[in-house]
Amino acid sequence: DAKTTQPPSMDCAEGRAANLPCNHSTISGNEYVYWYRQIHSQGPQYIIHGLKNNETNEMASLIITEDRKSSTLILPHATLRDTAVYYCIVRVGMNTGFQKLVFGTGTRLLVSP
Amino acid sequence: SAVISQKPSRDICQRGTSLTIQCQVDSQVTMMFWYRQQPGQSLTLIATANQGSEATYESGFVIDKFPISRPNLTFSTLTVSNLSPEDSSIYLCSVRDSNSEKLFFGSGTQLSVL
Numbered sequence: 001d002a003k004t005t006q007p008p009s010m011d012c013a014e015g016r017a018a019n020l021p022c023n024h025s026t027i028s029g030n031e032y033v034y035w036y037r038q039i040h041s042q043g044p045q046y047i048i049h050g051l052k053n054n055e056t057n058e059m060a061s062l063i064i065t066e067d068r069k070s071s072t073l074i075l076p077h078a079t080l081r082d083t084a085v086y087y088c089i090v091r092v093g094m095n096t097g098f099q100k101l102v103f104g105t106g107t108r109l110l111v112s113p
Numbered sequence: 114s115a116v117i118s119q120k121p122s123r124d125i126c127q128r129g130t131s132l133t134i135q136c137q138v139d140s141q142v143t144m145m146f147w148y149r150q151q152p153g154q155s156l157t158l159i160a161t162a163n164q165g166s167e168a169t170y171e172s173g174f175v176i177d178k179f180p181i182s183r184p185n186l187t188f189s190t191l192t193v194s195n196l197s198p199e200d201s202s203i204y205l206c207s208v209r210d211s212n213s214e215k216l217f218f219g220s221g222t223q224l225s226v227l
Contacts, residue, residue: 012166032214043117043205044156045220081215089205101207103156 004088009108012082018075020107022088025069031091033064034101035073036085037084044087046075078111084108115140118184119206119219126196126226133192141186146207146216147179149161156205162189196226 005023010016010073024033034049048062048073055062061074064070075082118137126132136145145162159179160168168181191203193200206219 034214041203041221041223043207043220046215046217049214102158103148105155 006107012078012111015113020073020086022094023070024090027068033071034089036087039084083111115190115217117219123223131194136189138187144209145189147191148205150203198226201226
């Protein structure tokens, strides 16, 4: 699986958009971009994933550049409860038989009042 | 989404003993995974628990130290054997959702070894 690079920490004001970047310059054509987050002392929580197109769900939006070498997770209106470590993971699809996720060090997002 | 129940949520154990962690899922899943998260660190995959066959261990993890059982499609256990203080970590169970690309995680077991 391709390696990802994320900033170690970011700050965001409550109510503002949080934009978390991820570089994955060695991504292959069949690899997805996944985002998970881990709130202190809890198991990681799935946020969103995508292959080529931008994706949006009730939690966040995922913007993938046209060359797929980087992506941005957007939390449109950050709340204090969004304070967590956010992991960007690149991996092949589940149906290829490779099903595990390999976690990097992630970005620690602190949302402040 | 799959609902995962992991027990115990935390435990304090003596050096040299073992702890068995249970992972129960509310639906049948083909793949279950066990992760370790050492203090202040990211998650590291220990092994993939395969139903009906032996677990597949990642580099650095061995069956004698981390025996895994997977008796059916909804249940797995991880045992951490011959405990030492270095085994103090959070241990997490994870499953793949059968109908999607998502992996779901249990809430974890906080293990402290004295």
